Amino acid sequence: xxxxxxSPQSLIVQKGGISIINCAYENTAFDYFPWxxxxxxxxxxxxxxxxxxxxxxxxxxxxxSFNKSAKQFxxxxxxxxxxxxxxxxxxxxxxxxxxxxxxxxxxxxxxP
Amino acid sequence: xxxxxxxxxHQVTQMxxxxxxxxxxxxxxxxxxxxxxxxxxxxEFLVSFYNNEISEKSEIFDDQFSVERPDGSNFTLKIRSxxxxxxxxxxCASSPESFSNQPQHFGDGTRLSIL
Numbered sequence: 153x154x155x156x157x158x159s160p161q162s163l164i165v166q167k168g169g170i171s172i173i174n175c176a177y178e179n180t181a182f183d184y185f186p187w188x189x190x191x192x193x194x195x196x197x198x199x200x201x202x203x204x205x206x207x208x209x210x211x212x213x214x215x216x217s218f219n220k221s222a223k224q225f226x227x228x229x230x231x232x233x234x235x236x237x238x239x240x241x242x243x244x245x246x247x248x249x250x251x252x253x254x255x256x257x258x259x260x261x262x263x264p
Numbered sequence: 265x266x267x268x269x270x271x272x273x274h275q276v277t278q279m280x281x282x283x284x285x286x287x288x289x290x291x292x293x294x295x296x297x298x299x300x301x302x303x304x305x306x307x308e309f310l311v312s313f314y315n316n317e318i319s320e321k322s323e324i325f326d327d328q329f330s331v332e333r334p335d336g337s338n339f340t341l342k343i344r345s346x347x348x349x350x351x352x353x354x355x356c357a358s359s360p361e362s363f364s365n366q367p368q369h370f371g372d373g374t375r376l377s378i379l
Contacts, residue, residue: 186367186368188370193372194372194373195268195270195355195370195371195372195373196307196355196370197370198367198368198369201367241306241307243307250295250312250319250320250359250366251297251309251312251320251322252299252307252309252368253309254306254307254308255306256305256306257306
């Protein structure tokens with residue numbers, strides 16, 4: 153019940169296209185859902201996060217869509233650029249404990 | 265922008281030896297964490313630390329592990345007797361408050377290699 157399932161494992165998108173990464177969770181006590189971006193040799197960097205009281209959050213080219221009833225959330229990267237090529241992790245945490253539970257990661261490659 | 269700093273970036277240690285990984289969290293943050301990532305696997309929570317004591321720990325964080333905040337700036341993870349399976353990237357993180365929706369900021373990690 154503590155798992156966060158992330159798909160796809162890898163994704164190749166043409167420059168200018170939309171990249172979509174999906175995550176699903178089971179624990180209804182989760183109330184915070186961040187996305188992290190990680191470049192090789194670097195630590196995860198917080199990209200965008202959402203709470204379950206909203207269905208969508210947008211920051212620049214990055215949008216989180218949240219479906220509370222389906223227990224799913226997704227990251228959309230609009231107008232994907234080669235500089236977006238990185239590994240993306242979804243995560244979740246809840247009010248009963250503050251540890252982040254991580255998805256397995258998606259390696260995104262944007263082709264020029 | 266303030267950041268979490270980890271040293272060393274790479275640590276090579278013989279099996280059975282003790283190792284200390286060091287972290288300097290963001291200065292006004294109150295909650296500190298250690299995570300690890302074995303090569304090719306997902307990031308795993310180890311321990312969280314608040315007000316000079318452990319708040320939560322995972323099953324991975326057994327008696328071989330300990331954490332300490334020896335002064336006002338450093339936060340350390342000690343592995344007493346390292347095993348081959350301890351080889352991983354270890355990430356330190358900090359957050360401003362102890363609520364679940366507070367962003368956790370990560371350092372660039374220490375790659376620990378056990379020989």
